[in-house]
Amino acid sequence: MKFGHLVFLAGLWIGLAHTSTAQTITPKEAREDFNYLKRKLDLLHPGVGYYTPKPRMEQLYDSLYNSLTAPMDYLTFFRHVSPLVAAIKDGHTNLNHRKNYIGKSTRFIPFYIRQVGTSDDYFITHNVSSDTSLRRGTELLTINGRTVASLHQELMENDRSGSDGDNLTGRRQWSMVQFADYYAAWFGSADSVSISYRLPADTIIRYTRVRCPSLDGFRSRFRRRYSHEIDTRPNLSVRMVDTLTQTAVLRISSFMGLKKTDPFQWSFNRRLKQAFEQIRGQNVQNLIVDMQGNGGGLVLNSAQLLRYWMPGSFTIMQREQMKKAARAELVTRWNPFSALNFSLRYKPDGSGGFASRSSRHRYKPHKQQFKGNLYFLVNGASFSATTSVMAKTLDANMGTYIGEASGSAYWGDFAGHFKMVTLPNSRIQVRIPLKKLVHDVDADRANGFTVEPDFMVKRTYEDLLLNRDYILDYTLRLIRQGVVARRPMELRPLQASR
Numbered sequence: 001m002k003f004g005h006l007v008f009l010a011g012l013w014i015g016l017a018h019t020s021t022a023q024t025i026t027p028k029e030a031r032e033d034f035n036y037l038k039r040k041l042d043l044l045h046p047g048v049g050y051y052t053p054k055p056r057m058e059q060l061y062d063s064l065y066n067s068l069t070a071p072m073d074y075l076t077f078f079r080h081v082s083p084l085v086a087a088i089k090d091g092h093t094n095l096n097h098r099k100n101y102i103g104k105s106t107r108f109i110p111f112y113i114r115q116v117g118t119s120d121d122y123f124i125t126h127n128v129s130s131d132t133s134l135r136r137g138t139e140l141l142t143i144n145g146r147t148v149a150s151l152h153q154e155l156m157e158n159d160r161s162g163s164d165g166d167n168l169t170g171r172r173q174w175s176m177v178q179f180a181d182y183y184a185a186w187f188g189s190a191d192s193v194s195i196s197y198r199l200p201a202d203t204i205i206r207y208t209r210v211r212c213p214s215l216d217g218f219r220s221r222f223r224r225r226y227s228h229e230i231d232t233r234p235n236l237s238v239r240m241v242d243t244l245t246q247t248a249v250l251r252i253s254s255f256m257g258l259k260k261t262d263p264f265q266w267s268f269n270r271r272l273k274q275a276f277e278q279i280r281g282q283n284v285q286n287l288i289v290d291m292q293g294n295g296g297g298l299v300l301n302s303a304q305l306l307r308y309w310m311p312g313s314f315t316i317m318q319r320e321q322m323k324k325a326a327r328a329e330l331v332t333r334w335n336p337f338s339a340l341n342f343s344l345r346y347k348p349d350g351s352g353g354f355a356s357r358s359s360r361h362r363y364k365p366h367k368q369q370f371k372g373n374l375y376f377l378v379n380g381a382s383f384s385a386t387t388s389v390m391a392k393t394l395d396a397n398m399g400t401y402i403g404e405a406s407g408s409a410y411w412g413d414f415a416g417h418f419k420m421v422t423l424p425n426s427r428i429q430v431r432i433p434l435k436k437l438v439h440d441v442d443a444d445r446a447n448g449f450t451v452e453p454d455f456m457v458k459r460t461y462e463d464l465l466l467n468r469d470y471i472l473d474y475t476l477r478l479i480r481q482g483v484v485a486r487r488p489m490e491l492r493p494l495q496a497s498r
Contacts, residue, residue, distance in 0.1 A: 023426070024071050025073070025425060027071065030068040030077055030425070030426075031065060033081075033428070034064065034065050036424055037084070038061055038065075040421045040432065043323065044325055045414070045433065045434075046323055046433070046434070047436065050089075051165050051166075052088065057087060064084055074098075078426070081428060082158045085160075086158060089166065090414050091160060092414055092415045092433040093430070094431040096429040097185065098422075098426065105189070106189045107212035108212055108213065108214075108218055109179065109184075110180075111126065111179075112126040112179070113125065116459055117459070117460065123136075123139050123461070123464055124137070128222050131208060137461070137464060137465050138197050138198065138200060141196040141198065142194075142196040143183075143193050144194050152175060152176065156171040156175045159171070159182060159185075159186075162381060162383050164407065164408050166449075167405060167407065168380075169406070173379055177293070177381065191212060192210060192211045192212055193209070195207070235252065235258065236271045236272055237275070238251075238278045240282060240284075241288070241472075245285070245480055246285040246286060247284070248282060248284040248286075249290050249472070250279070251290045252289060252294055252386075253293065254294055254295070255294065255296055255385040256297035257297070265298065265300050265304070268301050269304050272301075272305060273368070276370065280370075284370075285373065286375065287372055287373070287374055288376075288377060288475055288479075289374060289376050292377050292379045292382060292403065295383045296383050296386050296387075299316055299317070299437075305389055306392055309369060309370045309393070310393075311398075312365065313365065314392065314396075314440070315360050315362055315363070315440045316361075316392065317412070317437055318412075319359050319360075319436075320436070320438075321435065322354050322435050323434075324353050324354070326434040329434060373400070373479075373484050373487070374398055374399040375400045375401075375402060375479065376402065377475060378402065378403040379403050379471070381407060382407060383406065384407075384413060386406065387407065387408035387413070387450065387451055390406060390451040391410050391441050392439065395439075395441035395442055400478070400483075400485040401453045401454050401455075402454065402457060403453050404453055405448060405450040407450070409449055410439070410441065411439060411443070411446075412437045414433040417434040455478065
């Protein structure tokens, strides 16, 4: 598997990282911040009480609030806030450090690491430290005296970004892909760390200390050492991978717009059309849709993709709702048209909140509709609008899903519009989703809480050493054997035939 693109993704997450800037939070300031956050969550978040019952949320809040009795440094307070945000169990609700809390002096652990199989063993895949003996396949045992497994578990528990409910795959995937960023966010920046490790094909446990690079240093050395592994495939690219079985891969890395100034998403739609023209022109019979690591984006773009294989007209959402207070976040004084726009787009929902007028919009199948077999490459970082695509496809009884469970729930999620709340004293930021989006799917057709794989695939040590796209390799073997879980237009069965 190509890992190079992850170093560029890191910039999206490193806003969490810690610098040495000191700040002491008094008990009064801490309680003010905590109360402010609680009030904003109750007013705006449509999912408070959905995964964790409200009495439990209230109990947790009281416990955390009442323990704010002594001054604490900024990072300690950040950790104190985390359990309240994490208890919502919503992958779109993010706890972020204050603005400018990252600087050029911030340092990061100089490795990408991955697990193998179902074990708690972690191995270095990419090394940007000055110690070049730490080659791919080196088992990383401890960092500063703690096992990597225990560190990973702590990071997973305290940041639920990209994973809904009690689903583990999203948390496991993101905290592993961005391990260095998560580590700096939670434990702070460090000039160096002590590690213990075992080299490939060796039983001796060795110890050393490695320096931690800045972000610029990390990226620069990564490019020098692993330039041949940087994934340069553009979004919505198509490539033939097996002419014998007429198999192609459509890579969809995001459902965000291709241009910042394109409200109707014409560029995305145009690129998508070109992709399926290529698929049609090459007479592709087996289409692998690679959405590994696709964190989502615009529902409109996910709907445009579905038009190329859904058997009839369809809707994405059954309903979109928001709380009453969310209106004030969408109607602003500086925009005189915002009130009119809100009235055109939303209506009272009968329970004190608002519902979208257009959530039941129907999309028609595209004239260049794909009629062959669909295979989806999925991992825990396949989130939000990506899960929407797979949920609708599964609901239509189509597709074969390979890899691991997606990050979002089959039923829907909390997303759509967002409010970034800044706590008044610590300046910690919390992103709060404003909408509850319910997929227009039949609950009886779910194959789990998320969209679950028909064929679960785990990385082997050999996969790691060869830097192999093991999920794609497994899928190609299924295609060559003629294995499908659901054939196009077929109504039953839901379970994979093996």
